[in-house]
Amino acid sequence: xxxxxxxxxxxxxxxxxxxxxxxxxxxxxxxxxxxxxxxxxxxxxxxxxxxxxxxxxxxxxxxxxxxxxxxxxxxxxxxxxxxxxxxxxxxxxxxxxxxxxxxxxxxxxxxxxxxxxxxxxxxxxxxxxxxxxxxxxxxxxx
Numbered sequence: 541x542x543x544x545x546x547x548x549x550x551x552x553x554x555x556x557x558x559x560x561x562x563x564x565x566x567x568x569x570x571x572x573x574x575x576x577x578x579x580x581x582x583x584x585x586x587x588x589x590x591x592x593x594x595x596x597x598x599x600x601x602x603x604x605x606x607x608x609x610x611x612x613x614x615x616x617x618x619x620x621x622x623x624x625x626x627x628x629x630x631x632x633x634x635x636x637x638x639x640x641x642x643x644x645x646x647x648x649x650x651x652x653x654x655x656x657x658x659x660x661x662x663x664x665x666x667x668x669x670x671x672x673x674x675x676x677x678x679x680x681x682x
């Protein structure tokens with residue numbers, strides 16, 4: 541298996557739409573995360589085997605950073621060209637992917653916790669595989 545490195549994300553264009561969230565990469569490609577994210581006030585945990593992406597927008601909600609968590613498929617070069625970041629964690633490890641946004645891995649499950657006020661923007665988590673996708677927006681308790 542090829543080793544993968546942590547990669548710092550760049551700021552990307554973001555479009556929040558009624559049908560979902562679109563992110564435009566630096567290389568001209570874009571991804572569309574379908575559906576309205578479910579609001580969550582606490583940490584969210586993705587099922588084992590899901591590809592987990594974390595998006596944190598800026599206060600204007602037109603730019604943001606995307607970090608793939610434990611992506612071992614995408615080459616470093618592709619991520620660097622696209623502007624997407626990556627963190628690779630072992631079981632039991634935790635790290636901050638953005639101020640106010642932490643991820644941890646336990647038993648092949650990725651958990652994301654956030655303080656949206658500290659992040660100074662909106663925080664989205666996308667978990668997907670070939671069978672479907674889920675999405676959440678981490679919000680402060682009211």
